[in-house]
Amino acid sequence: MSEPAGEPGTGGQDPLAAFLASEDPLLDKIYGYIRRRLCDSDDVPGVFEETMKAFVAYADRKDLPVEEYLPVMFGIARRKIADAWRALSRRAAAELPQEPSDLALLADACVEAYGAVDLRLDVENALSRLTPKQRRVLVLRAVDQLTREETARAMGVSVSRVKALTEEARAKIFLHGSLKDYEPRTATRRRITQTGTSEAQA
Structure with a gap:
């Protein structure tokens, strides 16, 4: 058989x-x-x-x-x-480092290496205003490099919901006073604007 x-x-x-x-x-x-x-x-x-x-x-x-x-x-x-x-x-006998939070990982993805401390604080402050779902979408897309479809499966939502949450998050970030005046050409603004955008849109 x-x-x-x-x-x-x-x-x-x-x-x-x-x-x-x-x-x-x-x-x-x-x-x-x-x-x-x-x-x-x-x-x-x-x-x-x-x-x-x-x-x-x-x-x-x-x-x-x-x-x-x-x-x-x-x-x-x-x-x-x-x-x-x-x-x-x-x-461990010595003090351990803390597991990085999603907020810290997302700030790392948005701020270029060795970026100014005050800039990083501004970015973290803006990101902290996102809802948990908005933040999770950006983490999965920008940090963990998932496609929209993969992010949707990971969160148990539709692809259109992932897209909407991404757009809501970007809008909320740039409504925050400390970031809204950054020049569009700066690396930080470009990274935040592109957060959640991947070559593998699928």
Whole structure:
């Protein structure tokens, strides 16, 4: 008796096995997500491996549809990152750095390296006025480099909602007094204006 065929487009291979063998760019995005939130520590490869093992076990057990891979992987990565910080705090004698907040990661994406301290503070102040959903959209798009479609799946919303939240966030940022007078040609304004805009619009 022949093996059951896989889903269309997988060459008869199991969809999960096909995904893992394809070197999908999503795997690099998950690794980057973990790396940024663990401050490039030596624990990053291990946390990524634990994340993937947990994902494969869950996806196999639940017969997870391909379209649900992304939100499940990000959810598992988030929990593994929290576990890693708790483990670090238990074994470290010296004071540990704090896990970077979404606000700090987003400010890093908007302000060029070695930018002026007062400029960074202005950017953080403006970004802090966003709603949680507006901030999360920008983080997923600008920091974690997800496409609109990937961001929509990660947040459980429509692509049109992602686009609307992005536009609302940009408008709110530039209504903030400390940023509205920046010259459009400056690198910081250009980065903020382009935040959430990727070559991979898909």
